[in-house]
Each structure stands twice: as C-alpha cells, then as structure tokens.
Amino acid sequence: MMAGAVALTSLLAPLLPAQAAPARIKDIVEIEGIRDNQLVGYGLVVGLNGTGDSLNNSPFTRQSLQAMLERMGVNTRGENLRTANVAAVMVTANLPAFSTQGSRIDVTVSALGDAGSLQGGTLLVTPLLGADGEVYAIAQGSVLINGFEYSGDAATVISGVPTTGRIASGALIEREINFSLGAQDSLRLSLRNPDLTTSRRIALAINDLIGVPVAIPTDPATVRLTLPAHFNGNIVDLLTDIEQLVVQTDQSARIVIDENSGIIVIGREVRVSTVAIAHSNLTVTIAENPQVVQPEPFSFGETAIEPNTQIDVITNETQLAVVPESITLQQLVDGLNALGISPRDLIAILQAIKTSGALQAEIEVI
Numbered sequence: 415m416m417a418g419a420v421a422l423t424s425l426l427a428p429l430l431p432a433q434a435a436p437a438r439i440k441d442i443v444e445i446e447g448i449r450d451n452q453l454v455g456y457g458l459v460v461g462l463n464g465t466g467d468s469l470n471n472s473p474f475t476r477q478s479l480q481a482m483l484e485r486m487g488v489n490t491r492g493e494n495l496r497t498a499n500v501a502a503v504m505v506t507a508n509l510p511a512f513s514t515q516g517s518r519i520d521v522t523v524s525a526l527g528d529a530g531s532l533q534g535g536t537l538l539v540t541p542l543l544g545a546d547g548e549v550y551a552i553a554q555g556s557v558l559i560n561g562f563e564y565s566g567d568a569a570t571v572i573s574g575v576p577t578t579g580r581i582a583s584g585a586l587i588e589r590e591i592n593f594s595l596g597a598q599d600s601l602r603l604s605l606r607n608p609d610l611t612t613s614r615r616i617a618l619a620i621n622d623l624i625g626v627p628v629a630i631p632t633d634p635a636t637v638r639l640t641l642p643a644h645f646n647g648n649i650v651d652l653l654t655d656i657e658q659l660v661v662q663t664d665q666s667a668r669i670v671i672d673e674n675s676g677i678i679v680i681g682r683e684v685r686v687s688t689v690a691i692a693h694s695n696l697t698v699t700i701a702e703n704p705q706v707v708q709p710e711p712f713s714f715g716e717t718a719i720e721p722n723t724q725i726d727v728i729t730n731e732t733q734l735a736v737v738p739e740s741i742t743l744q745q746l747v748d749g750l751n752a753l754g755i756s757p758r759d760l761i762a763i764l765q766a767i768k769t770s771g772a773l774q775a776e777i778e779v780i
Contacts, residue, residue, distance in 0.1 A: 459523065459525075464498045466498045467528055468498065471528050501532060504524050504526055516586065520581065537555055558580055600640040628640050628642050668775055669764060
C-alpha cells in the first residue's frame with residue numbers, strides 16, 4: 415500500500431500545461447450556405463422471397479400495393495391478396511450542397527412493417543421530399559443489405575440487420591437548391607466547437623492574411639467575413655485562401671462521464687487545486703452452500719435442505735494522498751490508477767473533488 419502511495423506522489427508531479435492543438439480553418443468551421451439537406455420518401459420493395467410484410471398485419475402495405483396496381487391498370491379492390499413478397503419501406507437520403515440536376519446520390523431503405531428481410535428486393539420508383547414538401551430526387555434500384563436471416567423448423571440464424579439496406583447511386587436528383595456562393599458579398603463562418611478565444615484567433619489570422627479587417631468575431635460560434643472592396647476575385651477565391659490557414663484552437667475545461675459504461679473523457683485544460691484523497695475498496699462476497707439433512711433411521715422424518723450462506727467482507731484501506739495544486743487531470747488519473755481504482759470509483763472521486771471546489775472544470779454526465 416505504501417508503494418502505491420509513493421507511485422501516486424511521483425505520478426502527480428506538476429507538468430507544464432499542454433499547448434492548444436493547431437488546426438486548419440477548413441476543419442473547424444462550417445461556411446454559411448454550404449450544407450446538406452435531408453430527404454425522405456415512402457415506397458415499396460418487391461421481389462422478396464416470402465420475407466415481406468404480412469398484409470393482414472400491415473394495412474398500409476396492402477393499401478399501397480392496391481394503389482400501385484390501379485395505376486398500372488390492375489383492379490384488385492375487394493380481392494384477398496396473399497402475397498408475402500412486398501414490403502413497405504421508408505427511403506432516406508442526404509442531398510449534398512450544390513448538387514446538380516441529373517446527378518445521383520445514395521439512399522438508405524428501411525422496412526416499415528413486419529418484413530423479415532429485404533434481401534433480393536427491388537425498390538420501385540419513390541419520390542424523395544424535402545422539408546418544404548417538394549420533390550428533389552427519385553429513388554429506384556436493387557437493395558443491398560449487410561445482414562442475412564436463415565431459418566429452419568427449430569432454429570433461426572440472423573446476422574446484422576436484414577431489414578435495412580442501401581442503394582448506391584440509387585436516387586436521381588430532379589431539383590436543385592438555388593444558392594450562388596460566388597455572388598455573395600459577405601457570409602458567416604460557424605465554428606463546430608464554439609469558443610470565444612478560437613473565434614477571435616480565426617478573425618486575426620484572416621485579417622493578417624488579407625491585410626485589412628475583413629473578418630469580425632460576432633459571438634463564440636460566428637465570424638463574419640466581408641469581401642474587400644478591391645479584392646481581385648469573388649468570395650470563393652477569398653475562401654480558398656482562408657481555409658488553409660492554421661490557428662491554435664481552444665476549449666473550455668470539461669469532463670464527460672458516461673456512467674452506464676464507465677467511460678471518462680477528460681479535456682486537456684482541466685486543472686485540480688490542492689486536495690487530499692483517500693479511497694477504501696470494499697469487496698463483498700456472498701456464497702450459497704445449501705446442505706442436505708437426512709433423518710435418523712426409522713424416525714419417519716423427511717429429507718430437508720438447510721440454507722447455508724457465507725458472507726465475506728474485505729476492506730482495503732488506502733492512505734491519504736495529497737494532490738499538488740495545478741496538476742493536470744491526466745496526472746491525477748494516472749496516480750489514482752496506480753492505486754488500483756476502477757473507472758466507476760474514479761467517476762465518484764471526480765464528482766467528489768468537483769463538489770469540494772477543487773476541480774476547475776465542468777462535469778457533464780451523459
């Protein structure tokens with residue numbers, strides 16, 4: 415135990431704080447107007463080998479199948495349909511920025527009813543709608559799945575998710591989103607991780623490159639960029655020069671804890687004030703050893719089972735360990751690990767240090 419305390423003292427020696435990580439502006443900001451748009455549609459997958467929806471349990475599949483057949487000139491109203499080769503599906507896709515009419519995008523197909531598998535199915539023509547209700551693409555093609563399902567009379571084998579698949583280049587874009595980036599005189603750069611310091615550093619780097627104050631940080635998440643009056647080019651040329659600039663990113667001190675899995679993610683700026691820590695490992699072992707009791711001969715007694723429970727409690731006491739001021743949390747974690755503390759116990763210790771006011775960071779539990 416003393417050896418563990420010595421290891422903790424050596425591992426908690428103060429070190430210089432870590433430097434901020436450099437990154438390209440291209441990798442830490444989003445440009446206003448350059449974004450994807452989500453599309454969604456409802457369709458039918460046909461050609462399934464008996465693994466489709468049960469029409470009695472999926473009335474929407476029955477109605478969609480009858481409506482499709484009527485458009486093809488086949489009247490099935492009032493008939494008892496028994497096919498199991500059709501499945502109702504939801505089709506989703508992302509429409510990339512500046513996609514042109516006639517280009518193709520990938521789509522994802524997901525079963526909506528009680529279909530067992532979409533293997534071998536073909537998606538029929540399905541309009542894909544945007545949030546405004548307009549049709550932006552048309553999807554159709556053979557569905558490829560990563561999983562499979564095989565069953566017999568007494569056993570079933572399932573791998574992956576056979577009710578979800580993809581169609582590579584399965585949607586044809588029919589409508590473009592009108593946005594002319596080159597015609598803009600100004601736009602905004604949105605930080606993926608908002609921070610006042612990083613926002614200001616981005617603006618300073620851009621102004622140093624151009625030579626005039628064209629970038630202004632308006633808040634922790636936004637830098638407004640204006641095209642200079644006599645710039646030789648448009649806003650696209652300006653962005654091309656800016657996106658390769660390297661800045662030092664910054665972030666708030668934060669600890670993210672997932673109590674369900676025991677995962678701890680620690681930011682580099684986390685610091686700890688002087689504090690003393692002691693931890694007691696408590697182990698409780700419960701063993702059940704029931705004993706069979708036999709009656710005496712000719713006593714007309716009955717055989718009985720008597721419970722026998724054995725409980726062992728083991729407590730490992732550790733000495734107080736003094737944590738010096740301004741050490742990094744990584745040093746603290748390394749020292750506590752040297753004493754054999756589990757991740758779940760470490761979570762409790764971090765929360766206790768935060769409650770004492772010695773932890774200079776925000777704890778976020780997910």
